[in-house]
Amino acid sequence: MRTYHVAIVGATGAVGSEFLRLLETREFPLASLRLLASERSAGRTLPFRGHAIGVERLTTHSFRGVDIAFFSAGGARSREFAPAAVQAGALVIDNSSAFRMDPGVPLVIPEINPEDILHHRGIIANPNCSTILMLMAVAPLRRLAPIRRIVVSTYQAASGAGAQAMQELLDQTFDVLHDRPVTPRIFPYPIAFNLFSHNSSIDATGYNEEERKMIHEARKILHDPALRITATCVRVPVLRAHSESVNVEFAPGTRPTLEQAREALEAFPGVEVVDDREANHFPMPIEASGRHEVLVGRLRYDLSNEDAIDLFLSGDQVLKGAALNAVQIAEKWMHLVSV
C-alpha cells in the first residue's frame, strides 16, 4: 500500500491538534508527519503514536517531499504558504476561507461532491463549518426532491473562533459565577451566559461574512448557483458543537414524506438521526461533541408552507466542521487516485 508524507500547518491550534488525533486513530497511511507552526510555537514537541514530534517553523521551504499538506492556520498563512506547498508537489487541503470561492479550487464535502476532488490544481478547500453541517442534513433530502430555499439560524459554539475563545468562555463563566467583572479579549462582547450575532464583518447587504459563506459555499458545493438561502449566524455559550435550525423548502409539490426524509438521512454516511418525540430527545451540542456524525432531528412538516420541512441539527465544529472533513478529503483523494 502506498504511504504518504504529510504536513500539518497550524499543528498547535484547536483544529490542528484534532488533525493529529485523527491521523493517529484512523490508521492514515503515513510515511512521515511534519508539524509546522509559527515561530511562537516552533520548538515545542507534540505526542504522536507514542513518539514526540518536534514542531518546526513554517517557511516556504517546509514542503520538500510532502505529499499532503493540511493547512489550518488562518487565511493569511494559507495565502502566503500554500503556493509554496503546491510548488513543492504537495496536495494542499486548506481549512481557511482563502481559496474556497476560487473557481479553480474544489470545495469538498466527501459525502456530497467527492468527484470535485479530481479537478484540483494543487489545492482543495475545506468548507466553512456551519456550511458543512447544514449540507450534511440538506444533501440527503436534496436527493429526494429539488430544494428551492433554505432559511437557517445557527447556534454556534466558541470553538469556531479557536482554542483561545473556548478558554475565554470558561474563564468568563468562572468570573460571572464569582461576581467578578468580565473583560472580553477574543470575542467583542461577553460570551458567558450571553449570545450575539456572529462577529464577522457585515457588508452592504447586512449579512455578515459567516452568513455569506453559508450562502455562497453551499451553492458551489451543490453546483446549484440558483439555490436561495438566508442565514442568521449567532454565537452561543457552548464549547465545541454548532447547532442549526433549518427550514428546507422543496420545489412546489415535490416535498418528500417525513418517512422518506428520515430514511434518506439514516442512510446517509456521516449523519445520525436523533429524533425521539416521546422522550423529547433531539440533537444537542453536548451529545454531538466528539462525535464524527452530524446529529439531525426535529423532523416535521412545516405547518406554514406545504412544500417545506423543519429540522434541527448539532455537529462537532472541530471534527466534521473542520479537521475530520479535511482528513476525509485526503482519504477520498487517495482512494480516487489509487483506482
Added chain:
Amino acid sequence: MRTYHVAIVGATGAVGSEFLRLLETREFPLASLRLLASERSAGRTLPFRGHAIGVERLTTHSFRGVDIAFFSAGGARSREFAPAAVQAGALVIDNSSAFRMDPGVPLVIPEINPEDILHHRGIIANPNCSTILMLMAVAPLRRLAPIRRIVVSTYQAASGAGAQAMQELLDQTFDVLHDRPVTPRIFPYPIAFNLFSHNSSIDATGYNEEERKMIHEARKILHDPALRITATCVRVPVLRAHSESVNVEFAPGTRPTLEQAREALEAFPGVEVVDDREANHFPMPIEASGRHEVLVGRLRYDLSNEDAIDLFLSGDQVLKGAALNAVQIAEKWMHLVSV
C-alpha cells in the same frame, strides 16, 4: 384618582417577585396589596415600599375586596382559583396558558391589541413570553404591509422555566467548571454549555407546545387566523432574556424598505432598535436583561426572498415576556375604564 386593591398569586416566584418590583416602581395606584402563594410559601414576608407584607395561603376566599388579581402560579392554580377571583369581582390577569386560547378571554399585548381588553368577562390572559417578544417586532412591520408568513427560531433563557431553572443553570455551570458530574433536576438535559429543543410536549404534528403557542397565540392577538408561522423553540444557557431569529415574509410586492421598517420599529412604544452594522452591535440577552424594551436589530432584506426581511431580537423574558406586560394590561384597563 381611583386606587385599586391588588392581589398577586404566586408572589414568591420569578415572575411574582418582578410584579412586586414593578408595582413598587411604577407608582401603580394601589389601595392595598395582598400576596398569595401555596402553603409552602405562606407565612413568609416580602418587602414592599418600605413595609413587610406577609404572604397568605391561597384559597378560594382570598379575593374578597380585590379589584385586580395577577396570577402567576402555573396553569393548574389558575384553573382552580381564577373563577373564585372573578366570582369575587376581581379582574384576573393571568400569566399562565390556562385561558389563553379561550374565545371568551382576551389575549393582550397592550401596544398591539389594547381594544380587546374591553371584551373581557373577568379574565384577561397574558400571552406566552416568546409570542409577546416576537409580536413586539412583527406588529410595527405589519402596519406597513400585510404579513404572510413568519419563520422563527428561538434562543430561550432558563428563566422561562422559573427561578429554580435559573439556579440550575448556575449550579450546573459551577459543577462543569469544577469537573463535577451534572445532574439535571428541573430541565430534562444538562443546560450548562448546552442547548436543547424546548422541553414541552410534542404533538402529532411534531411541534412542541411552546411552538404551538407562538403560532396560535400570534394569530389570536393579531386577529389573523390565516397567518402562517413555523417556529423552532430552543433552550439556551442564558439566564433571563429570550432571543429570536425572525424571517418575516410580506404579501407579494408589498415589502417595506428597510428604512420604513426601521422607522416603524423606532416609533413603536416598547421597542428599541439596536442595529449598528459598523460596530457589529445587535440585540444581546445581557443587554436586554432588566430592560423594559424589546431590542430589535439585524434588519436586512432577505436575499432568498424578495418579499421578506430578516431580523433578530432580545427581550427580558420575566419583564415584557411576563410581569411587565401583565402590569401594562392592568394599567391600560384602568385607563380604558376611567375614560
